[in-house]
Amino acid sequence: MINVLWLRSSLRSRVVVYLLLIAAATFTLLPFVWAILNSVKTSADTFDPGAIIPFVNFHPTLDSWINVLDDPQTENAFVSSVVVSLGTTLFSLILGVPAAYALARFKFPIGTNDIAMWFLSQRVLPPAVVLVPFYLMLVYLRLIDTWTGLIFCYSTFNLAFAVVIMRDIFRDVSTEIEDAAKVEGAKPWQIFWKISLPLSTDGLVVTSVLIFAFTWNEALFAAALTSQQATTFSALVLASRSTRGVDFNVASVNTLIGIIPPVIMYLFVQRYLARGLSFGAVKG
Amino acid sequence: MAAVAVRRREYGSVFKYVLLLPAVIWVILFTFVPLISVIRYSFANYVLGQGITGYVGFANYADVLTSARFWHSIIVTAIYVAVTVPIEVILGFLAAWLVNLGAPWSRGFRTVIGMPLFTLEVAIGYLGVTMFSSQGGMIDSLLGLVGIHIPWMSTPWGGITAAIILDIWRWTSFVFLIALAALSAISSDLYDAAILDAKSHWPVMWRLGVPLAWPVMTIAILLRTIECLKVFAIPFALTTGGPGTSTEVFSAMDYLTTIQFFDFGKGSAMGIAFLVMVAVIITIFFKQMRKALD
Numbered sequence: 001m002i003n004v005l006w007l008r009s010s011l012r013s014r015v016v017v018y019l020l021l022i023a024a025a026t027f028t029l030l031p032f033v034w035a036i037l038n039s040v041k042t043s044a045d046t047f048d049p050g051a052i053i054p055f056v057n058f059h060p061t062l063d064s065w066i067n068v069l070d071d072p073q074t075e076n077a078f079v080s081s082v083v084v085s086l087g088t089t090l091f092s093l094i095l096g097v098p099a100a101y102a103l104a105r106f107k108f109p110i111g112t113n114d115i116a117m118w119f120l121s122q123r124v125l126p127p128a129v130v131l132v133p134f135y136l137m138l139v140y141l142r143l144i145d146t147w148t149g150l151i152f153c154y155s156t157f158n159l160a161f162a163v164v165i166m167r168d169i170f171r172d173v174s175t176e177i178e179d180a181a182k183v184e185g186a187k188p189w190q191i192f193w194k195i196s197l198p199l200s201t202d203g204l205v206v207t208s209v210l211i212f213a214f215t216w217n218e219a220l221f222a223a224a225l226t227s228q229q230a231t232t233f234s235a236l237v238l239a240s241r242s243t244r245g246v247d248f249n250v251a252s253v254n255t256l257i258g259i260i261p262p263v264i265m266y267l268f269v270q271r272y273l274a275r276g277l278s279f280g281a282v283k284g
Numbered sequence: 285m286a287a288v289a290v291r292r293r294e295y296g297s298v299f300k301y302v303l304l305l306p307a308v309i310w311v312i313l314f315t316f317v318p319l320i321s322v323i324r325y326s327f328a329n330y331v332l333g334q335g336i337t338g339y340v341g342f343a344n345y346a347d348v349l350t351s352a353r354f355w356h357s358i359i360v361t362a363i364y365v366a367v368t369v370p371i372e373v374i375l376g377f378l379a380a381w382l383v384n385l386g387a388p389w390s391r392g393f394r395t396v397i398g399m400p401l402f403t404l405e406v407a408i409g410y411l412g413v414t415m416f417s418s419q420g421g422m423i424d425s426l427l428g429l430v431g432i433h434i435p436w437m438s439t440p441w442g443g444i445t446a447a448i449i450l451d452i453w454r455w456t457s458f459v460f461l462i463a464l465a466a467l468s469a470i471s472s473d474l475y476d477a478a479i480l481d482a483k484s485h486w487p488v489m490w491r492l493g494v495p496l497a498w499p500v501m502t503i504a505i506l507l508r509t510i511e512c513l514k515v516f517a518i519p520f521a522l523t524t525g526g527p528g529t530s531t532e533v534f535s536a537m538d539y540l541t542t543i544q545f546f547d548f549g550k551g552s553a554m555g556i557a558f559l560v561m562v563a564v565i566i567t568i569f570f571k572q573m574r575k576a577l578d
Contacts, residue, residue, distance in 0.1 A: 002385075002386040002387070003384060003385045003386045003472065003475060004472050004475045004476055004479060005385060005475050005479060005485065005488055006385040006386055006387050008479055009385075009485070013484065013485060014387070017382055017385060017387060018387070020378075020382055021379075021382050021383070021387075021390070021393045024375075024379050024382075024393070024397055025393055025396045025397060027453070028396050028397055028399065028400060028453070028457075029396060030422070031408070031411060031415065031453065034411070034414075034415060034422045035411055038414065046414070046420060047419050047420040048420060049420050049425040049428075095306055095307045095310055096307055098302075098303035098304070098306070098307070099303060099304045099306070099307035099308070101303055102300045102301075102303035102304040103304070105296070105300075106296055106300035108300070108304070115304075115308075118311075119307070119311065121566075122311055122315050123507075123510050123511070124510055124559075124562060124563065124566050125315060125319070125559065126513065126514040126534070126535055126538075126555070126558065126559065126562070127514065127516075127535070128514070128516070128534070128535040128538035128539050128542075128555060129322060129538065129552075129555030129556070129558065129559050130315075130318040130319065130322060130555070131538070131539065131542050131543070131551070131555075132321075132322060132325055132542055132548045132551055132552055132555075133317070133318035133319075133321040133322055133325075134318055135542075135543075136321075137318065152314065153314075155310075156310065156311070156314040156315060159307060159310065159311065163307060182295070188295065188296040188299040188300075189299060192299075192303070213401065213402050216404065217403075217404055217405050217517070219405065219406045219516065219517040219520075219521075220516045220517070220535060220539055223539075223543075224539065224542075224543045233404070234404055234405075234406045234407075234517070237404065237406045237407050237410055237521070238406045238410075238517075238520075238521060240410075241406070241409070241410045241413070241521050241524070242524060246413050246414065246417065248414040248417075248420075251407070251410040251411050251413065251414050252411065252414070254404075254407045254410065254411075255403070255404070255407040255408065255410070255411045258403065258404030258406075258407040259402060259403045259404060259407075262402035262403070262404075263399060263402045263403070265402070266398070266399065266401075266402040267395065270394070270395060270398060273398070273461055273465070274461070274464060274465035274468055275465070277461050277462045277465045278462075278465040278466065278469060278500065279462065279465075279466075279500050279503045279504075
């Protein structure tokens with residue numbers, strides 16, 4: 001939607017706006033361009049500052065891609081990341097969405113805001129601090145180096161987002177339909193399951209994508225709580241940083257593989273993203 | 285009528301607890317129980333394979349609080365947060381303001397500027413090693429064109445600055461998306477009124493955009509501060525704490541202490557010490573935030 005401020009702007013301001021936007025986009029895109037270029041260079045070419053334009057300055061090759069993709073570790077780690085991120089998203093929603101609905105619709109003896117803040121305050125706990133008990137707990141439960149173990153841990157840290165974001169979404173859903181259903185004698189769980197939840201689908205999708213992306217990105221727990229079987233992609237990249245040293249090709253290919261699932265999701269849901277991140281924005 | 289109303293239970297009075305309690309119980313089990321156990325370990329002498337062999341009082345804390353490496357990591361983290369969060373908030377808000385003007389192509393700009401949030405931090409840190417490298421690195425080559433050579437990877441300040449630049453690249457998008465959500469909720473009538481007496485964008489942004497977006501922006505600041513205090517992936521993947529341990533952030537140091545050296549007692553003590561500091565800072569914030577959240 002075009003803002004009235006834009007319509008009344010002078011040509012000079014409009015030019016400035018575009019220049020700033022182009023600067024921001026360039027800053028954002030530069031690392032991607034760099035990664036794409038390096039991913040198709042030979043190792044020798046990566047150290048040549050003159051090798052800028054493919055086919056002109058250097059001969060592109062898919063060797064690094066083939067190298068990385070041929071490594072069974074890459075595939076395992078990628079699958080692990082997908083499973084763990086999906087599992088965490090699902091589990092966080094199963095626990096968090098009902099709680100969010102309760103906080104949006106009902107009154108509690110302790111203020112609902114305090115309860116919401118209590119959930120949010122869990123985010124303050126640095127993962128490094130609770131690493132030891134989580135490690136020992138997973139060893140005890142025989143869940144160390146498993147997808148389930150990681151999903152449990154990540155759900156704990158992402159639950160807060162599910163609660164806080166979905167509470168806002170449920171608050172935005174008009175209560176008129178719910179009230180009508182109430183008069184018709186609908187049970188509370190029917191109203192939640194058959195009315196409120198279907199009306200909040202776009203919010204659910206946005207929350208899911210955010211939790212997926214945050215889980216996908218996590219590296220500290222992934223590195224500490226897995227060794228082989230459940231190693232996620234982020235843990236693999238972290239390990240390759242220390243074992244292979246600085247390898248321009250591997251770093252570039254990893255960067256590009258690592259962004260595929262979350263970025264694709266982002267491109268699909270970006271229209272609704274504002275709804276998930278509005279944090280109760282004042283509706284004008 | 286009144287008698288009936290009294291006898292009937294309040295609507296959903298049981299149901300609401302059925303909805304809320306699983307999440308509450310989960311948080312207590314997986315946050316409070318681990319936290320209590322960290323406190324216990326922080327007073328214990330832990331030997332790998334044997335578990336707790338005895339309690340040592342405040343010895344672990346004394347070790348940690350007199351450790352130069354601990355304080356150094358706290359200072360590095362503090363600098364990191366103090367620089368990145370304000371820059372990210374300002375840049376994110378400005379970018380959101382520009383995109384929210386709705387000029388032609390602004391959807392494309394929105395897509396691009398929001399994208400870094402969905403990248404993998406460890407990979408970005410690793411990629412950063414190649415970008416800041418003094419041998420064929422993009423940034424070094426570009427700056428070299430104007431005759432500047434910054435020793436990014438070989439000095440502490442270079443390393444921290446490089447990590448901060450990458451963090452700004454990655455996380456400004458988060459503030460941007462939140463700010464955009466806040467700004468797009470402002471009705472155009474309000475702009476109409478504000479523009480009447482304004483010649484440029486600045487006064488409109490200051491008198492209309494900033495105040496109306498402020499409640500949401502405070503939450504963005506809070507979330508960024510919380511997450512940034514826990515920062516691990518970008519600086520660790522970029523410098524692995526080096527040269528030496530000069531760019532080591534707190535999470536990286538705690539991680540190395542616990543997982544590499546399995547010194548659970550000391551690792552727990554530094555965790556608790558850090559948590560206390562963070563809690564103090566955040567509590568001051570939370571006091572302000574509560575008003576904003578409602």
